[in-house]
Amino acid sequence: MFDHTAVIAAETDRFAAAIRSADQQAPVPTCPDWTVADLAWHLTEVHAFWAGILGSGAITDDDQEAVENAKPARPGDVPATLALLTDQTDALVTQLGRRADDEPAWSWFGTDQTVGFTRRMQVHEAVMHRIDAELAAGLPVTPIAPAVAEAGIVHALDVMFAWWGTLPGFAFVPSDSVVALTLTDTGRTILLRPGRWQGVGQSGNSYDEPGVLRVTDLAPDAGFAGTAEHVDRWLWGRGDEPEADGDEKALTAVRDLVAQGIQ
Known part of the structure; x- marks a missing residue:
């Protein structure tokens, strides 16, 4: 903490x-x-x-x-x-x-x-x-403390990428895949289920947007691995992609989400 x-x-x-x-x-x-x-x-x-x-x-x-x-x-x-x-x-x-x-x-x-x-x-x-x-x-980027970076990852997943789920009438449609985020410095692995947020907004427009939900106790089909800071910066659009391995469709689903950006 x-x-x-x-x-x-x-x-x-x-x-x-x-x-x-x-x-x-x-x-x-x-x-x-x-x-x-x-x-x-x-x-x-x-x-x-x-x-x-x-x-x-x-x-x-x-x-x-x-x-x-x-x-x-x-x-x-x-x-x-x-x-x-x-x-x-x-x-x-x-x-x-x-x-x-x-x-x-x-x-x-x-x-x-x-x-x-x-x-x-x-x-x-x-x-x-x-x-x-x-x-x-043009300055060197000051490192993020691992505990702060790990909290930033969780916040990105549970809040910044999950706000669609707070809107009335929106539902998460999961895929069949599971993706692991392996934090090489803190030893934590976070499991994600990619999918789509689907629903109709107050404007009457229909939405079908990439999303993920955190899951537990499932075998991953693919994964990204890096330090907590590396993964944190990537998720928030402030760094490059960590090392990736596994099912390409599952990896792409997470990449599509990250590409939406957080400003």
Whole structure:
């Protein structure tokens, strides 16, 4: 286990240092629609929003909308943005320190409306955007601690790739295959069942999207193997594919999911 708030604070410090060293109008390779200045503002507004959610006690969608409307305006330059980032990160860390994981709090993930969701999500938000900043600045990428990377893998699978399952009317249609993610440094193996999320959205549009669910006690047909950091960065679209072996159709199903991207 690790101290989530300490990771958020440390990763945000690294993020800010990388932003300061970069050409602020340079593109961010892992977030192609953003410049470095856009990336700086993104993490700033994210921390401001979630500090507001926790500080206000927001639970309902109306509460969330009020917090969204009260967010600070984007400053006119990156130094001012980073100063605001410092303030909002302090506010977020303070609120997380005051609240227990099982307390109710609004989130965008329908099946987990707790402070704990925000605590976990903001660790991986800070880690991945720190990597974005370092890549944009042409800096060496700071390693992710194995425990944080392993948690990032689980979060990607159970939240970032699974949100379709929180929507009314959507069902997971599994394939017949099982894929293993073998973490060579932590010794953990995570088993996945690839498949498709299918359903009709509120707009009336039909969807058929790649997905995976975690499973246990099944023999894998294929697998990817690498350190926890390697697998974590790959799943979040910040690194190359780990070593792959086994049934090509099963591997492709997971690759198709990862190709959807997480920004």
